[in-house]
Amino acid sequence: MISQPEATIFLAEQRGHSEVDWFRSFHIFNFGEYHVEHRQPFGTLQVFNDDTLASQKSLSMNVDDNMDVILLPLVGAIEYENSLGEAGILEAGQVQILKSSPSLTYKLTNPYSDDLINFLQIWIKNEGESSSPQLNNFTFDFKKKNQLSPLFSTQAHGWLGRYDGRAEDTYPLLDETHGVFVFVIEGAFEVQNRLLHPRDGLALSQVSEVEFEALSNNAIILIIELPM
Structure with missing residues (x-):
């Protein structure tokens, strides 16, 4: 669970x-x-x-x-x-x-x-x-599907992914003291048991990884790991 x-x-x-x-x-x-x-x-x-x-x-x-x-x-x-x-x-x-x-x-x-x-x-x-x-x-390759692609890496780290419906993935944090901000660009996702629709955001802290599942085809998710 x-x-x-x-x-x-x-x-x-x-x-x-x-x-x-x-x-x-x-x-x-x-x-x-x-x-x-x-x-x-x-x-x-x-x-x-x-x-x-x-x-x-x-x-x-x-x-x-x-x-x-x-x-x-x-x-x-x-x-x-x-x-x-x-x-x-x-x-x-x-x-x-x-x-x-x-x-x-x-x-x-x-x-x-x-x-x-x-x-x-x-x-x-x-x-x-x-x-x-x-x-x-x-x-970056915006056409890759069902995987996260690196978007930027400074003190923070950004990832972007396009997913088919019911595709699942996990983002493991590079530093567990960091927080994670998730933003849904297109489609719908379930992220850590929370439903997100287009242009919804989710801020997470005290996590070691983020699990998510796309609920629609060509769903696009942005994940940013950053210092707290």
Whole structure:
């Protein structure tokens, strides 16, 4: 029988919400003007935003601490530039890790003339000594099925998997003092005996492994192991 760890579920419909006519953002944790008592950061995971940007529109962000900023396109591509002088296009099937220092800025633009883009912005606090800001882009195989693929590895570790219905898997923690944040991108999963639907999140602590089962075809899960 699976033990019941300490867990907090973040239902998609209960996320914070910011919107203008050209941009929509859902916040799992407190962000900007959204602030409620029980939405504090989970360990070093400070920001987890699910963003949609209209065609030809841009979003500017300012980082006010030592952060690893992870950008993950889900639908479409992102045009990016930052105060390091880096610029380019980040496409679905790629992930960007921007190791930032306070006062670093970056801008994200939807390059399409008609289509919306959807992406995740994830900020993980870097607890180590300050280092020079740097940017890395990685490509991963988004088509692999029924296994987790490494997404990024900093002080935190990210994994992404696409699963067939009723496929099961286990994620063993690299460090049992860490916590785990699970986010369902598409489909439905049962994670540690808890049912998660699209865009639901689950924070787990005091676990040595995470067991999960896909409940629909082409279900996509994101797992982040991070210091507490």
